Amino acid sequence: MRLPLATLLRLAWRNLWRNYRRTLIMLLAIAVGVWAMIAMSAFLRGMTDQMVRSGLNTLPGEVQIHQSNYRADPSVVNSMPPPDGDLLDALNQPPITAWTSRVRVPAMVSSEYDSRGVILLGVDPEGETAIGALPDTIVEGRFLSDADDRGVVLGQRLVERLDTAMGKRVVLMSQDPDNNVADRGARVVGIYRARLRSTEDTLVYAARNPTQSMLKLGSAVSEVAVIGGDYRHSESLVPPLAAAVTNMQLVQSWQQLDPYLGSMLKVQDGFTLIFMVVIFLALSFGLVNTLVMAVFERMREIGLMQALGMRPGLILLQVLIESVLLLSLGLIVGNVAAWLTIKPLESGIDISAVADGMEMMAMGTTLYPALDGRDMLTSTAIVVGLGILASLLPAWRAARLDPIRALAKT
Amino acid sequence: MSSIRCNDLCKTFEQGGETIVGLDHVSLSIEEGEFVCLSGPSGSGKTTLLNAMGGLDTPDSGRIQVGDAVLTDLSRGQLADMRLQNVGFVFQAYNLVPVLSARENVEFVMQVQGVDARQRSQRVQEVLAEVGLEGLESRLPAELSGGQQQRVAVARAIASKPKLVLADEPTANLDTRSAAQLMGLFVSLNQRGITFVIATHDSRVMGYARRLVKLQDGRMISDEAQEPTAMVV
Ligand SMILES: Nc1ncnc2c1ncn2[C@@H]1O[C@H](COP(=O)(O)OP(=O)(O)OP(=O)(O)O)[C@@H](O)[C@H]1O
Ligand SMILES: [Mg+2]
Numbered sequence A: 001m002r003l004p005l006a007t008l009l010r011l012a013w014r015n016l017w018r019n020y021r022r023t024l025i026m027l028l029a030i031a032v033g034v035w036a037m038i039a040m041s042a043f044l045r046g047m048t049d050q051m052v053r054s055g056l057n058t059l060p061g062e063v064q065i066h067q068s069n070y071r072a073d074p075s076v077v078n079s080m081p082p083p084d085g086d087l088l089d090a091l092n093q094p095p096i097t098a099w100t101s102r103v104r105v106p107a108m109v110s111s112e113y114d115s116r117g118v119i120l121l122g123v124d125p126e127g128e129t130a131i132g133a134l135p136d137t138i139v140e141g142r143f144l145s146d147a148d149d150r151g152v153v154l155g156q157r158l159v160e161r162l163d164t165a166m167g168k169r170v171v172l173m174s175q176d177p178d179n180n181v182a183d184r185g186a187r188v189v190g191i192y193r194a195r196l197r198s199t200e201d202t203l204v205y206a207a208r209n210p211t212q213s214m215l216k217l218g219s220a221v222s223e224v225a226v227i228g229g230d231y232r233h234s235e236s237l238v239p240p241l242a243a244a245v246t247n248m249q250l251v252q253s254w255q256q257l258d259p260y261l262g263s264m265l266k267v268q269d270g271f272t273l274i275f276m277v278v279i280f281l282a283l284s285f286g287l288v289n290t291l292v293m294a295v296f297e298r299m300r301e302i303g304l305m306q307a308l309g310m311r312p313g314l315i316l317l318q319v320l321i322e323s324v325l326l327l328s329l330g331l332i333v334g335n336v337a338a339w340l341t342i343k344p345l346e347s348g349i350d351i352s353a354v355a356d357g358m359e360m361m362a363m364g365t366t367l368y369p370a371l372d373g374r375d376m377l378t379s380t381a382i383v384v385g386l387g388i389l390a391s392l393l394p395a396w397r398a399a400r401l402d403p404i405r406a407l408a409k410t
Numbered sequence B: 001m002s003s004i005r006c007n008d009l010c011k012t013f014e015q016g017g018e019t020i021v022g023l024d025h026v027s028l029s030i031e032e033g034e035f036v037c038l039s040g041p042s043g044s045g046k047t048t049l050l051n052a053m054g055g056l057d058t059p060d061s062g063r064i065q066v067g068d069a070v071l072t073d074l075s076r077g078q079l080a081d082m083r084l085q086n087v088g089f090v091f092q093a094y095n096l097v098p099v100l101s102a103r104e105n106v107e108f109v110m111q112v113q114g115v116d117a118r119q120r121s122q123r124v125q126e127v128l129a130e131v132g133l134e135g136l137e138s139r140l141p142a143e144l145s146g147g148q149q150q151r152v153a154v155a156r157a158i159a160s161k162p163k164l165v166l167a168d169e170p171t172a173n174l175d176t177r178s179a180a181q182l183m184g185l186f187v188s189l190n191q192r193g194i195t196f197v198i199a200t201h202d203s204r205v206m207g208y209a210r211r212l213v214k215l216q217d218g219r220m221i222s223d224e225a226q227e228p229t230a231m232v233v
Helices: A005-016 A020-058 A085-091 A125-130 A156-162 A197-202 A208-214 A231-244 A259-297 A299-307 A312-347 A352-359 A373-399 A403-408 B046-053 B076-086 B102-113 B117-130 B146-159 B176-191
Strands: A063-067 A098-110 A115-123 A137-141 A152-155 A169-175 A181-193 A203-207 A223-227 A249-253 B004-015 B018-030 B035-039 B061-066 B087-090 B164-168 B195-199 B211-216 B219-225
Touching (some): A005 A312, A005 B102, A020 A231, A020 A312, A020 A373, A063 A231, A098 A156, A098 A208, A115 A125, A115 A156, A115 A208, A156 A181, A181 A208, A197 A203, A223 A231, A231 A249, A299 A312, B004 B046, B018 B061, B018 B211, B035 B046, B035 B176, B046 B164, B076 B087, B087 B146, B102 B117, B117 B146, B146 B176, B164 B176, B176 B195
Parallel strands (some): A115 A203, B035 B195, B087 B164, B164 B195
Antiparallel strands (some): A098 A115, A098 A169, A098 A223, A152 A203, A169 A181, B004 B061
C-alpha cells in the first residue's frame, strides 16, 4: 500500500473548509495563541535583557579581574598592579574586544549642605568608552576628558540630594592603604543620567590618575573590566584570562559576579517555555473538540474508506494531516501578526507611567520588546508537537471506527 | 479465483440483552462468473452474509473462502488488504467521499491500491466512460444524481479489475429508470467475467439474476437458478 499523500492533503484541505466557520474560529484561536506566545516572550525577553543590561551597567564590565580579596572587602587595601606581561597579552587579543582598568572604592562625597556614601570610580575615559561603560547620558557639562582630569561627574539625583550644581566644588573622601583619610576637592564638570535612577546615587566618576594619587595607590588599580562580543556568552572570555593572571587575582564573568543577574536569563527561558505550554494547553481543548466534531460528522465516509480497505493507519494519518494543516495555518497567521505588531515596538515603548514600580525590577522607563527567532521556533515546535499529540486522540477514535456500524448510520 | 465457499456460517448480535440471529448455519457456494441475488425480507441476514463474504465482518463460526483466501483465518489488517485489492463494493448510499470529485473518488482508491500515476489516470477515464459518466468527471457527488453517484461507485469498484463485486441494496435510492440502467451495467460487467453478488429486496433487481438465494431469519430457505426475466436496457 502506498501513501497517497497529495490526495490526503487535498482531502484534508477540503474537509477543513467544509465547516469553514468552525475552522476560521479555530484558526483565529490558534493564531491568537501563537501571537500571544511570541508577544509574551518578546516582552519577557525585552524585560530581562534590560534588567541584565542595567545590572551590567552598574557593574560595569562583563568580565572583571580583581585582587582575590577585593570582592569580600572592596577597599584600597585589596588593589593590584595594572595588567602587564602575560595578562596584558591575553587582554589584547581575541575574543576580547576591549578592556580598561579602574580604581573602585567606597567613598564619601560632600557638598556644603550634605554628604553621601558612594562608589568612587577612578577611570580612564578612553578605556571606559571602549568597553561602552560610560554613563547613559550626560545632561549637563561633559564627561571626563582624560585620565588626568581633575573634575568629577555626578549622577543627577546625587546632585539634587547634595544640593550642588554644575561648576560647584565637592569633596571626595576615602581612606588610603594606611587607613589615613584621603581627600581632595573637585569641581563638578558633568552631570549624568542613568537608565536606573539608583545608579545616579551610587556611581561617581573621577579620572584615574588623580584618584590614584589621592588614595596613594601609585599605579595600582581595583579592577580590570573586559568585554567581548555577546554579553550572554561572557563566560567564554574567562579561561584565557584565568590562565594569565597570578594566583592573587581572580577572573569572574558577570554571571559569577552577580549570580542573581546570571540566573535571570535561564529563568526567563524557563518561564517562556512554561507560558507557551500553558497557552497551548488552553488551545488544545478547542483543537481536540474541533477534530472530534469533524470526525463525528464524517463517520460515514470514514467507515466507507475503511470498508473499501483503507487501513486504520491511513485514517489516522488523514485526521493528523488535517490537524497539522489547521495548526500550520494558525502558525503562519500568528507569526506574521506577531512580526507585524511587535517589530515596530522594538524601538521602545514608553512605560514611564508605571516606571516607578518597575524601578524595583531594575528596569528603565522604556521597554524594548525583543522579537527572537528562537522564540518563534520554540512556539512553532510546541504548537506542532503538542498539537499532533492532542490530535492523536480524535485521530485514534476515527481509525477505530467500526466500518459496518459507521456505514449503517443512514 | 473468485469462487466463494461459505460453510455453516453462524452469527448472532447482542442488543439490549437480547440475542438476535444474523446468520443461522448458512452454507453457500458461488462460482466464478455467477450473478447471484440474495433476497429476503428486512432483517433476514442479507447484509450480514454479504459483509461476511466481503471480509467486512467475521462470522461467529463457520468458514469462508474466497478464491484461495480463507477469510475466517485472516487478521483485520489482512482482511482490509483483501477488500482493497480483490473486492469491489457498492453500498446503498454514502458511497462516495463528498469533498472529492467523481474522478478523485475513483483515483483515491487506486492510489491506495498502489496503481502508478500514469496507469491510474488512464484507467480512471476508462472506467468512468464505461459507466457512462464522461464529461462529469470533475463533479462533486452532491452535483450528481443518485444514479450517477451509484455509477461512480461502480466505476470505483471495478477500477482495479476485481473478480468479485458485492453490492448491498444498490438500487434502494434510485428511480426505476436509474435502477434499470445500473442493473444493465451490472449485467454487462458480469458478461465480462466479474462475479456479482447483490443483496436486495427489490424485485426489479431479482429479475436480472441467474441465481436467487432466499434468506429468512438468518437461514437460507431456497437457492434456485433462474432465467433472467428483466430486459437489459
Ligand atoms: N450491528 C448489529 N447489531 C445488532 N443487530 C444487528 C446488527 N447488524 C445486524 N443486526 C441484526 O441482524 C439481523 C440481520 O440483519 P441484516 O442487516 O443482515 O438484515 P438484512 O437482510 O440486510 O435487512 P435489510 O433488508 O433491512 O437490509 C437483523 O435482525 C438485524 O437487526
Ligand atoms: Mg441489509
